[in-house]
Amino acid sequence: SQQGEEDPQALSIQEGENATMNCSYKTSINNLQWYRQNSGRGLVHLILIRSNEREKHSGRLRVTLDTSKKSSSLLITASRAADTASYFCATVSSQYGNKLVFGAGTILRVKS
Amino acid sequence: DTEVTQTPKHLVMGMTNKKSLKCEQHMGHRAMYWYKQKAKKPPELMFVYSYEKLSINESVPSRFSPECPNSSLLNLHLHALQPEDSALYLCASSRQDSSNQPQHFGDGTRLSIL
Numbered sequence: 498s499q500q501g502e503e504d505p506q507a508l509s510i511q512e513g514e515n516a517t518m519n520c521s522y523k524t525s526i527n528n529l530q531w532y533r534q535n536s537g538r539g540l541v542h543l544i545l546i547r548s549n550e551r552e553k554h555s556g557r558l559r560v561t562l563d564t565s566k567k568s569s570s571l572l573i574t575a576s577r578a579a580d581t582a583s584y585f586c587a588t589v590s591s592q593y594g595n596k597l598v599f600g601a602g603t604i605l606r607v608k609s
Numbered sequence: 610d611t612e613v614t615q616t617p618k619h620l621v622m623g624m625t626n627k628k629s630l631k632c633e634q635h636m637g638h639r640a641m642y643w644y645k646q647k648a649k650k651p652p653e654l655m656f657v658y659s660y661e662k663l664s665i666n667e668s669v670p671s672r673f674s675p676e677c678p679n680s681s682l683l684n685l686h687l688h689a690l691q692p693e694d695s696a697l698y699l700c701a702s703s704r705q706d707s708s709n710q711p712q713h714f715g716d717g718t719r720l721s722i723l
Contacts, residue, residue, distance in 0.1 A: 527708045539613070539699055539714035540652065547709070585651055589708040596665065597712060599651035 501586045501600025509606045516573040518603040520586030521566075527589045529562055529569050530597065534583045543571075543584075578609040612636055613715035615700050621721045624690060630718045632683040632700030638713070640706035641683040643675060644699040646717070652699055658683060659706035690722045 504519045520529070528547045532540040544560045546553045546569070553560050559572040573580055585602045589595055613634045622628050632641065640659050644652035657665035658677040666675075672694075674686040683700055697717040703710040 530711060532714075537716075539615075539716040540701075540712075542711040542713065545709070545711055594665070595708040596654055596657070598654075602651055 501588050501598065503584075503586060503600045503603045505603060506601070507604040507606070509608065510576060512576060512578055512607055512609045514576055514607075516576050516580070516605055516607070518571045518584050518586075518605070520569045520571070520600050522569075522586075522588045522590075522600075523567065524588075524590045524592045525564070527591065527595065529560075530587045530589070531558075531560060531569075531571050532585045532587060532599075534585065534602075536582070540585065573605075576605075576607045578607050581605060581607045613700055613702055613713050615698075615715035615718050617718055618716070619719045619721075621723060622687070622690065623723050624692075626690075627686070627688045629687065630685040630698055630700075630720075632685075632715060633681055634702045634713070635681055636702065636704075636713065637680075638702035638704050639680060640703045640710070641677065642701040642703075642712065643683070643685055644701065646697040646699055648696075656685075657706060664706060687720075690720075692722045695720055695722045 501522045530545045531543040534540045546562045557574045562569045583602045583604050586600045587597045616631045643655040646652040655669045656675045661677045672689050676684040699717045701712040701714045703712045
């Protein structure tokens, strides 16, 4: 069964606005990763956050992790049209054999 | 440009055909993966190779046969596929088969079964 659920399923914003995507999961995890997938392309790794970390930054990306709530969020600040893509959270858990298990994803559209 | 190269980009085949998907990486990664992705769905793991040995088979039907000839190459041999096998097949690699390693993906092969 799917480990991660993402919210919202789709998000449409104007260029320059911030975009927040949320991910919830069911079991304890080793780490949580965020990936981006542009239409017709493969996935691109964005950020890996370990279970003992609470927040990580990479450029315009900010990821938080709340293990007590079993949830994570990805914030993209000052969005650009090029950020239009699907965003997936993926968890790694010993209960799932330490394999990467993807959530359903959020489709982000940034309008220029 | 991705550092994981997959060929072909598109493949159309009949249910009786035999074809192969190829994946290549030159990053020195020792773990390689095959995923299947249906439209508007997340990728689903099929196989994992670690140091050229098959370490995970996610109960994939035998009509899919993986092969890892060397540390840079990963093949997926296809035979007698069904229409429901039409999907995007993604290859990925990571430095090791470790849960703390990010995976690098190719752009996939879009497979259509007639």
